Amino acid sequence: MTPAARVQASIEILDTIIDKARIKGAPADRIIAEWARSNRYAGSKDRRAVRELVYGAIRACGPIPDTGRAAMLRLAEINSEIAPLFDGSNYGPPAIGPNEVPAKGGIAHSVVNSLLAASDIVGAEAGALLDRAPLDIRINTLKASRDTLELPEEGEELLAANALRYPSGTQVEQWQAYRDGQIEVQDHGSQWACAAVDAKPGETVIDLCAGAGGKTLALAAAMENRGALIAADTDKRRLGNLPPRAERAGAGVVETILLDPGKELEILADYRGKADAVLVDAPCSGVGTWRRNPEARWRLDRAGVTDFAHLQSRLLGIAAQLVKPGGRLIYVTCSLLDEEGLSRIDAFLNSHPGWQADTLDWPIGREHGKGRRLTPYHDGTDGFFIGRVTSPA
Numbered sequence: 001m002t003p004a005a006r007v008q009a010s011i012e013i014l015d016t017i018i019d020k021a022r023i024k025g026a027p028a029d030r031i032i033a034e035w036a037r038s039n040r041y042a043g044s045k046d047r048r049a050v051r052e053l054v055y056g057a058i059r060a061c062g063p064i065p066d067t068g069r070a071a072m073l074r075l076a077e078i079n080s081e082i083a084p085l086f087d088g089s090n091y092g093p094p095a096i097g098p099n100e101v102p103a104k105g106g107i108a109h110s111v112v113n114s115l116l117a118a119s120d121i122v123g124a125e126a127g128a129l130l131d132r133a134p135l136d137i138r139i140n141t142l143k144a145s146r147d148t149l150e151l152p153e154e155g156e157e158l159l160a161a162n163a164l165r166y167p168s169g170t171q172v173e174q175w176q177a178y179r180d181g182q183i184e185v186q187d188h189g190s191q192w193a194c195a196a197v198d199a200k201p202g203e204t205v206i207d208l209c210a211g212a213g214g215k216t217l218a219l220a221a222a223m224e225n226r227g228a229l230i231a232a233d234t235d236k237r238r239l240g241n242l243p244p245r246a247e248r249a250g251a252g253v254v255e256t257i258l259l260d261p262g263k264e265l266e267i268l269a270d271y272r273g274k275a276d277a278v279l280v281d282a283p284c285s286g287v288g289t290w291r292r293n294p295e296a297r298w299r300l301d302r303a304g305v306t307d308f309a310h311l312q313s314r315l316l317g318i319a320a321q322l323v324k325p326g327g328r329l330i331y332v333t334c335s336l337l338d339e340e341g342l343s344r345i346d347a348f349l350n351s352h353p354g355w356q357a358d359t360l361d362w363p364i365g366r367e368h369g370k371g372r373r374l375t376p377y378h379d380g381t382d383g384f385f386i387g388r389v390t391s392p393a
């Protein structure tokens with residue numbers, strides 16, 4: 001593909017991403033993958049270049065743009081190599097007209113900007129939400145040790161016990177250590193979220209919103225594969241990805257349980273009042289992961305945040321019934337909106353007398369309400385709110 005053809009392909013992909021974002025349909029990643037599948041003439045360099053252009057344009061636009069072309073024109077405003085490629089060549093985009101208006105820049109649309117500001121995410125804190133995320137790995141102590149593991153490239157040592165950082169785009173999936181399950185890709189902040197669970201060998205731990213098990217696998221390693229580790233989720237497709245990952249990681253302690261929305265406690269009845277720890281890695285607006293999914297901000301609205309807050313409180317209520325007396329409930333959200341973070345813990349403590357918030361005294365993040373906040377700007381991690389509460393003994 002010529003550079004101009006790559007720009008035109010990116011514009012068309014952006015059109016689809018914009019349409020789907022409006023109806024909360026398929027995410028950008030899936031749309032790009034689908035384009036690559038149905039355009040086999042695009043080689044690996046083309047695919048990489050198109051991906052860069054698409055994500056560059058998404059990051060450059062604040063509110064949702066009207067069209068893919070307007071989004072690309074916005075990128076052209078900050079990247080001088082793009083405008084000359086609007087050259088009207090075969091397969092390239094038509095020349096830029098005198099009255100064409102690029103999409104707006106900024107962080108997001110005004111409603112989201114005010115939600116962020118209300119949670120004190122402004123200025124550089126807000127800007128860093130759109131940085132490119134580095135690639136963090138966790139050394140899987142079920143199969144390797146930090147002292148002896150040899151990797152093809154030297155990573156930056158991070159604060160979490162088994163974390164290393166590589167530049168964005170490092171192809172760790174091609175390393176033998178990855179194929180052997182000795183390392184997992186996991187954001188440094190997510191590793192700290194798992195540390196908050198403080199899972200120990202022999203305990204009964206429930207990962208109530210396990211998804212594909214990003215955090216479950218870290219819990220299995222902390223438990224040294226001993227005890228009971230239940231990975232539950234309502235999403236069959238996501239949960240279905242966990243068993244092969246657990247097998248690769250040697251995490252034999254993991255048991256998956258598919259939940260029915262609204263009947264979670266019925267399905268988990270055997271564990272009522274039995275768990276030493278329950279992790280609620282709640283569904284959320286994902287503000288803290290915009291570095292990876294920058295188009296997620298085009299899907300976010302006021303009503304969506306309110307819906308998430310209701311679901312988060314409901315899940316906390318379910319989790320509380322699974323925790324044994326004196327046990328721990330860990331609440332994690334990758335949103336930085338207080339309504340989805342510190343307010344949920346405050347509401348929980350108000351409605352659950354006798355429960356106590358624990359202090360997470362860590363060398364990373366900052367105290368935030370009755371929990372801890374990690375942000376891309378302050379900590380170089382995805383954005384997280386992490387809170388831990390202990391049930392009355």
Ligand SMILES: C[S@@+](CC[C@H](N)C(=O)[O-])C[C@H]1O[C@@H](n2cnc3c(N)ncnc32)[C@H](O)[C@@H]1O
Pocket residue numbers: 208209210211212213214215216232233234235238259261262264281282283284315
């Ligand atoms: C933030 S994601 C979890 C990510 C996962 N823990 C990880 O580290 O990869 C939230 C998950 O909550 C799940 N979820 C949504 N509603 C739920 C419910 N009622 N009960 C349990 N899980 C639910 C979603 O399917 C989604 O996988």
